[in-house]
Amino acid sequence: MKVKDILGFLEALAPTSAAMDFDNVGLLVGSPEAEISRVLLSLDITSEVVEEAAENGCELIVSHHPVIFSPIRSLKAQSVPYLLAQSGIAAVCMHTNLDLSEEFGVNTCLAEAIGLKNVRRSQLGECLFIGELEKAADPRAFAESVKSALFCEGLRYTDVNDSIATVAVASGAGGSDIFAAAAEGADALVTGEIKHHEINAANELGVCVVDAGHFKSEDIVILPLKSRLEAEFPDITFTKSQTYGDKMKYI
Numbered sequence: 001m002k003v004k005d006i007l008g009f010l011e012a013l014a015p016t017s018a019a020m021d022f023d024n025v026g027l028l029v030g031s032p033e034a035e036i037s038r039v040l041l042s043l044d045i046t047s048e049v050v051e052e053a054a055e056n057g058c059e060l061i062v063s064h065h066p067v068i069f070s071p072i073r074s075l076k077a078q079s080v081p082y083l084l085a086q087s088g089i090a091a092v093c094m095h096t097n098l099d100l101s102e103e104f105g106v107n108t109c110l111a112e113a114i115g116l117k118n119v120r121r122s123q124l125g126e127c128l129f130i131g132e133l134e135k136a137a138d139p140r141a142f143a144e145s146v147k148s149a150l151f152c153e154g155l156r157y158t159d160v161n162d163s164i165a166t167v168a169v170a171s172g173a174g175g176s177d178i179f180a181a182a183a184e185g186a187d188a189l190v191t192g193e194i195k196h197h198e199i200n201a202a203n204e205l206g207v208c209v210v211d212a213g214h215f216k217s218e219d220i221v222i223l224p225l226k227s228r229l230e231a232e233f234p235d236i237t238f239t240k241s242q243t244y245g246d247k248m249k250y251i
Contacts, residue, residue: 004032014101024066031091040242049081066093106171109221125180136165154250156211171217192217215246
């Protein structure tokens with residue numbers, strides 16, 4: 001198998017052409033013709049992840065966040081793109097195209113993990129998805145269920161209404177979608193980052209907020225993606241990174 005085979009499969013799930021204009025997605029390091037037998041999956045590619053891939057004999061890393069985002073003006077010896085090239089490891093990055101995908105993506109996995117049904121992409125927010133809980137819950141119980149589902153050590157939440165039934169999700173830095181979530185009639189927004197003024201707006205709009213952290217709200221896609229790749233390419237070994245995490249602690 002070759003890198004281009006993996007890329008073609010991922011393109012079918014989340015076409016790179018659907019990525020937002022500012023984004024940089026697809027094969028960012030390496031050759032599409034490179035042969036592969038072992039692949040590492042990680043939300044981000046750090047120097048530790050490159051080292052992990054090299055130690056495990058992986059020829060390709062598939063990540064969510066782009067390893068090259070802004071134009072490169074210099075290539076330092078310890079930069080991640082340099083380390084990838086030096087180790088002969090390719091990098092395929094599926095970012096906003098994987099956020100936006102209605103068939104399979106970060107937000108669909110997030111919605112499924114927290115128990116939403118009838119999940120659909122909002123027509124009012126580009127990266128916003130809406131669904132319903134099977135049974136309505138009070139804000140604290142819902143926040144606790146999100147914490148458990150996403151394996152969070154801790155999270156932030158607000159309690160500004162009595163019952164949550166309709167839920168909006170916007171993984172990662174999705175706090176700005178609070179206005180669209182309110183317009184969609186959501187009782188709560190689950191996201192990974194929300195700013196102070198957006199929390200104030202949510203409180204005024206009567207929409208509860210669950211802030212699970214950027215990493216936890218997006219890492220939920222990696223294991224389901226691994227399962228899909230394993231089913232499609234049984235002769236390739238796929239591994240989820242054991243070294244990468246956001247290293248956040250709660251006290």
